[in-house]
Amino acid sequence: MxxxxxxxxxxxxxxxxxxxxxxxxxxxxxxxxxxxxxxxxxxxxxxxxxxxxxxxxxxxxxxxxxxxxxxxxxxxxxxxxxxxxITRSPRGLLHVAAPLGVGRRLIAPHIPAFKEEYPLIDLRLRLSDRKLDLTAEGLDVAFFLGLPEDSTLRIKKIADCPRVLCAAPAYLEKRGVPDRPEALTDGRHDCLNLRYPGAPEFQWQLETSGGIRKFAVKGPFESDDGDVLTSWAVHGHGITLKPVFEISEHLSSGRLVPVLQDTPPIPIQMACLYTHRRHQDPKTRLFIDFMVDRVQKELQARQI
The missing domain is CATH 1.10.10.10 (Winged helix-like DNA-binding domain superfamily/Winged helix DNA-binding domain)
Structure with missing residues (x-):
């Protein structure tokens, strides 16, 4: 060898x-x-x-x-x-990637169960909110929020994930509750943005009575880690846009409060990506089917 x-x-x-x-x-x-x-x-x-x-x-x-x-x-x-x-004993190593929030909440908790069911398959999980290149980085499967830019990749849709604009009660008491989307861009509010090197200019897309509109929001804080944005929001530092599954526990407890519910953010697609050749590998197919089933059930459980 x-x-x-x-x-x-x-x-x-x-x-x-x-x-x-x-x-x-x-x-x-x-x-x-x-x-x-x-x-x-x-x-x-x-x-x-x-x-x-x-x-x-x-x-x-x-x-x-x-x-x-x-x-x-x-x-x-x-x-x-x-x-x-042929032997029905899939083995080998799988390289898997996922955004931080998706990986921590939806993928990592189920990997031990997958390993128990398929003990000859080892996994390497990489978590990052930055854009990844499957081919260049040697990945077998990458979970993804949004729409992929690379049209040569195969995609298996998992779900459309609802999102919410939210902030801490203390922030809203101090800065006021926004009454219309324009309040996000006129300087009255601080918006917490997810941004990473090479990311395009960020805009929040909201569903309004006139259709989907984009709002170029700004704020004093940005991060390439979605969980950091959640922490900042919980501690009263601004308004953030998050998938519901990432913050369901904070919404249930009242630590975060939805705002602008009449003009909600558009849902975001969750999917897994792979190359055509990777999907020919039995262990890759098994992993995708295993995770898609469990992630769909987990998403259902996290909706409020």
Whole structure:
């Protein structure tokens, strides 16, 4: 397996453009990753990368080898998938990603049950509210809120999740209850925005009597972690827009109060994304079916 391991490491170094990042992805040390590349170069008799102190760029031979290496690994994955399908004993490693709120509340709690049912499958769960590239980051499945930008990915819809504008009672007592959507943009209120590097300009889309309207809201605080926004809202620092499932306990307890209920935010789609090839793998199909069923039930239980 050492030669295959070398090829897998080469592919991740090529895709990530960084030896250390590829090593973390492969769960090996940077020294081991470098050694694998060196062994591969010795075997092939060519340089696969040009190295400087700041950059790692593929040579012409590296570019050519990458195309063939991807085909080799795809063939191996397909062969393993075919065998596990026949034996009905799916095994291997799944890389799964989800937004922070979705992952913490809806995905992570069910992973131990999946592992118990399929003990030969290991999982690596990555939680982040930033946009992820499934192919570049080696992900098998990514849960998603919204609409994907990459039309080449396959999508399995889970649910349309209702959302709510809300704030703490203390904030509303101090700043007043907004009586119309325009109050969010005229300087009377602080809005708490989810924003991450590379995110587009943020606008809240509300359902009004005149149809869906966009409001370019602003505020003193922004974060790339949705749970941080919830905490700020609970502590009276502004109005936030959240999926109901993320804050149902705060709404039930009264720590957060809905506002502008006559002009609610549009629901947001929850789905899982995967590439066509990934879905041929039995363990990927099993995981998607397992999680979709449980997440749908969990969403139903969290509505108020």
């Amino acid at each position: 050492s030669y295959i391991d070398n090829i897998r490491t080469f592919v991740r170094v090529y895709e990530l453009g960084n030896m250390s990042a590829a090593a973390r992805d492969q769960r090996i040390s940077a020294a081991v990753a470098s050694s694998r590349i060196a062994q591969l170069e010795d075997h092939l008799g060519v340089r696969l990368f040009m190295r400087t102190t700041r950059q790692l760029n593929a040579t012409e031979q590296g570019e050519t080898f990458y195309e063939g290496a991807c085909k080799i690994l795809a063939s191996i994955d397909d062969a393993e998938a075919a065998v596990t399908s």
